[in-house]
């Protein structure tokens with residue numbers, strides 16, 4: 156798709172060696188190509204000028220892109236990728252909030268509150284169009300006004316009631332008071348849970364399984380407070396499939412999912428549908444491209460925004476390709 160009349164700003168997808176689509180997209184503008192949350196192109200293929208990695212969740216493909224010298228990720232994202240995948244990050248890093256030169260383009264970075272180190276990227280084209288790529292977002296307040304918004308839709312289905320939610324901080328606090336343990340994914344949710352417990356004044360050791368412990372102590376640093384091995388403390392924060400190993404009587408899975416055997420407490424790393432709408436209002440774009448997640452939600456949100464009169468498309472409508 157070609158975006159705007161005079162503009163040479165264009166969203167493109169790469170066809171991989173098996174004839175399918177490489178994940179997500181690249182943005183071609185002026186003489187540059189920035190790839191977003193995608194895997195590395197094979198050596199014979201056209202190489203982008205940068206692989207922007209918004210955060211270290213597996214569905215954003217940093218595991219592959221981290222091996223390119225053209226990878227661009229925050230210090231925390233790079234470190235989280237190294238811990239998660241046990242391989243060395245080969246790209247360049249930045250502190251979230253810094254502005255950096257990427258292929259001679261000044262790129263601003265913005266916290267999104269989704270995970271430790273999660274970052275949105277923004278820049279201007281030669282003709283002055285402001286581009287913003289969000290990654291996954293929990294807090295949109297630091298995002299700048301932009302003309303072209305490339306956004307997520309994890310909870311963007313306007314017709315699904317489960318896309319409307321609020322974090323149940325009161326239930327989390329009560330569970331903490333009763334000495335419960337919590338199931339939380341090792342990267343993202345576990346650090347959110349520990350940070351929240353410390354903010355609620357909990358000062359004792361928190362037990363964690365190995366990966367959660369390593370990620371939390373490295374990424375939260377001092378703010379993590381004292382941590383211990385699994386069952387080495389009264390209260391544990393462990394990956395959900397290790398909850399059965401925890402000796403606490405009360406156990407909760409910190410999730411919005413309904414398909415679990417454990418009682419759940421709603422604590423999300425994401426904006427809900429209403430939050431996504433407020434984010435769009437805040438950014439006030441001329442055009443929107445919904446690029447994540449895979450599945451129907453990107454298209455459903457794009458359709459909804461079109462009906463609201465906003466020039467919107469989704470990943471599956473991109474008809475320009477790189478090989």
Ligand SMILES: [Zn+2]
Pocket residue numbers: 210212269291
């Ligand atoms: Zn994510």
